[in-house]
Amino acid sequence: DAGITQSPRHKVTETGTPVTLRCHQTENHRYMYWYRQDPGHGLRLIHYSYGVKDTDKGEVSDGYSVSRSKTEDFLLTLESATSSQTSVYFCATVGGTDRNYGYTFGSGTRLTVV
Amino acid sequence: SQQGEEDPQALSIQEGENATMNCSYKTSINNLQWYRQNSGRGLVHLILIRSNEREKHSGRLRVTLDTSKKSSSLLITASRAADTASYFCATDSGNTPLVFGKGTRLSVIA
Numbered sequence: 001d002a003g004i005t006q007s008p009r010h011k012v013t014e015t016g017t018p019v020t021l022r023c024h025q026t027e028n029h030r031y032m033y034w035y036r037q038d039p040g041h042g043l044r045l046i047h048y049s050y051g052v053k054d055t056d057k058g059e060v061s062d063g064y065s066v067s068r069s070k071t072e073d074f075l076l077t078l079e080s081a082t083s084s085q086t087s088v089y090f091c092a093t094v095g096g097t098d099r100n101y102g103y104t105f106g107s108g109t110r111l112t113v114v
Numbered sequence: 115s116q117q118g119e120e121d122p123q124a125l126s127i128q129e130g131e132n133a134t135m136n137c138s139y140k141t142s143i144n145n146l147q148w149y150r151q152n153s154g155r156g157l158v159h160l161i162l163i164r165s166n167e168r169e170k171h172s173g174r175l176r177v178t179l180d181t182s183k184k185s186s187s188l189l190i191t192a193s194r195a196a197d198t199a200s201y202f203c204a205t206d207s208g209n210t211p212l213v214f215g216k217g218t219r220l221s222v223i224a
Contacts, residue, residue, distance in 0.1 A: 031211075033211055033212075035214075040216065041216065042202065042214050042215055042216035042217055043157075043202070043214040044214075045211050045212075045213070048211050058211065090156055090157070092157075101162070102147055102149075102159025102160075102162055103147075103149075103157070103159060103204075103212060104159070105156035105157045105158070106156055107155060107156045108154075108155070108156055
């Protein structure tokens with residue numbers, strides 16, 4: 001979707017190194033989310049944001065941190081990457097004050113930790 | 115923890131046939147949504163049904179919701195090869211992010 005961009009699209013990193021994934025949206029949406037997708041688990045929520053500098057943890061937040069200093073950018077950081085964090089990471093946004101709308105997803109970042 | 119669980123996990127049909135996928139969930143919901151994911155791509159929103167609605171249509175898609183059984187179904191009529199994808203249900207329990215199921219992989223054979 002043209003309104004939400006994830007970078008990088010692919011990344012290979014070594015165990016123990018820090019990694020930052022970026023999500024950029026042009027929709028001026030208030031809510032932004034980071035999910036990870038793994039075989040057999042579907043999508044699981046890592047962290048989400050409900051405004052600039054307002055974030056909260058999701059189901060699988062251990063080992064991850066996020067920051068949102070501007071409406072359009074939501075960063076996901078793996079402080080010290082582990083092999084269990086090898087996954088496909090998706091960012092999503094939603095507009096509307098009550099969130100009764102569908103989410104818009106980015107194309108994903110495939111992260112491999114070796 | 116998964117809120118929605120899709121059934122079946124995988125479905126293979128011939129082009130032109132109808133495809134039905136089911137979703138069951140555990141707790142009260144505000145709305146239920148269905149998404150499609152093509153291989154290697156992000157999820158695409160298909161349809162949203164609110165807890166006070168029983169049925170909704172969008173093109174070849176028909177969604178039903180039975181809150182007493184905590185279940186929903188997605189029907190794709192006259193399927194096409196381009197409908198080959200994974201389909202996910204997702205639930206919203208009010209002021210919470212969407213919780214996704216594990217998905218149904220649909221293969222439509224031409």
